Amino acid sequence: MKSIVEQLDPIFKPKSIAILGASNTPGKWGYLMVDRPLKTGYSGAIYPVNPKKGDILGLRTYQSILDIPDQVDLAVVTAPAANSPQLMRECVEKGVKGAVLIPGGFAEVGSEGKALQDEVVRIAREGRIRFVGPNGMGIWSASGQLNLCFEQAPKPGPIAFISQSGTFGGYLSQIASARGYGLSKFISIGNQADLTASEYLEYLAEDQDTKAIVFYMEGFRDGRRFFHLAREVIGKKPIIIYKGGSTGAGARATLSHTASLAGCEEVFEGMCRQVGLIRAQEAAQSFEMAEALVGQPLPKGKRVGIMGSGGQGVVTADACASLGLEVPEFDAETTRSLKELLPPHAPPATNPVDFAGSYRTALEEASVTEKLLSLDYIDGVITNVPISPMVWGLKPASAGTTDPVSNSFKAATQGTEMFASLPKKYNKPVICLRFRRVDNDPVVDILRQAGIPAYDIPEQCARAMHALVKYAEAREHGES
Secondary structure: OOOHHHHHHHHHOOOEEEEEOOOOOOOOHHHHHHHHHHHOOOOOEEEEEOOOOOEEOOEEOEOOHHHOOOOOOEEEEOOOHHHHHHHHHHHHHHOOOEEEEOOOOOHHHOHHHHHHHHHHHHHHHHOOOEEEOOOOOEEEEOOOOEEOOOOOOOOEEEEEEEEOOHHHHHHHHHHHHHOOOOEEEEEEOOOOOOOOHHHHHHHHHOOOOOOEEEEEEOOOOOHHHHHHHHHHHOOOOOEEEEEOOOOHHHHHHHHHHHOOOOOOHHHHHHHHHHHOOEEOOOOOHHHHHHHHHHHOOOOOOOEEEEEOOOHHHHHHHHHHHHOOOEOOOOOHHHHHHHHOOOOOOOOOOOOOEOOOOOOOOHHHHHHHHHHHHOOOOOOEEEEEOOOOHHHHOOOOOOOOOOOHHHHHHHHHHHHHHHHHOHHHHHOOOEEEEOOOOOOOOHHHHHHHHOOOOEEOOHHHHHHHHHHHHHHHHHHHHHHO
16 A cells, blocks of 8 residues: 555645636636646646636646546546546546545535545545545645645745635635745645545655644544544644634534534543643634744743733733743842843843833843843743834845944844844743834844744743643653
């Protein structure tokens, strides 16, 4: 039997695709599945299949997939559900290696749809074709440069996102992309008629482009296998999961949405704790936590040092404590040494450290952060993004000039580069909060290149640190 990588690579790295049910009517799935790969950089051959059309978007069409003279790696089925059995038979005859089934009208609509879905699965398995869906929105694969989901291809990156909902998952992917989170894969898994969450997990565990795996799930067809496999995968990569159907109302909705049984919330929560899955309580939290997990070292414990002016430090400390993180009080010697690094009017540094609203340079912030990281009873630090002159509306001057603005940017860059080197130097995580979003800020760019995340509110920072702590505990538990 082929390995899972050999089975799924033709889906995520196809050299050619055929669109069954291709259309030249904008807005139809048969149009979008031709248009999106064309517009977003797919480099392989695209074969539209429609017996009634001469050409679509400048591409020759074929009456049947059997008429295509060349090898077809991936078939994308957009024709109505009733046509799927015959189209799958033709794919088997053609020697297609994988498929993505877009249409609904299968198990999610009742017994007749379930029978139709079972027939498609039987044909595909006899012909050794693995397929995504049905009742999904398609896939995005950075390694295959294949975009079936979005008007604009997402930013490539290290996070794989598997969603049981197509539209909602696509929406979350767009939010993630807008916030700068890069995706290696997006998979709208739909009804999981053939390929299930477990098999995607197994594949992504071997995917070198993926460093963290995010799931939106409503129910599992193979929950026992999924959790057993997740225990193994967590030794390599973190898994974050956001589950729909956690309430009675949501559980009823999942059955008509993706033909899934949501299951018992208490059992699910217990399995997540036992295995080491990191749960998100709100949809967008998954990507926030994943960003920290792919870029920062894992802490050895849950003791957090905090630097932030006034209310920022108070709220961050509360958020950390509410998640079970510890904010230990500094010893007297640390408080004395920090006093030399703070403004004269700043209060004694007892954790959090408060600059008392004073101006401070990026180098000064780096010095305080380094002091906190050097403490053997601090496992990670939450602090501000180092001050950038762009916060005050200044713009970088021409290269080589020596005016005060240029000197300010040079000092900010040097201080931020020192700051960005600290997590690796001390093998402890640093999480940042930024008060103002500034486009094209070189300070934020330096942090991003170093894998240091910058969030907008203290609660996001605390959740990111909590995710690092939970994953460190899961890894340690798995190795013991």
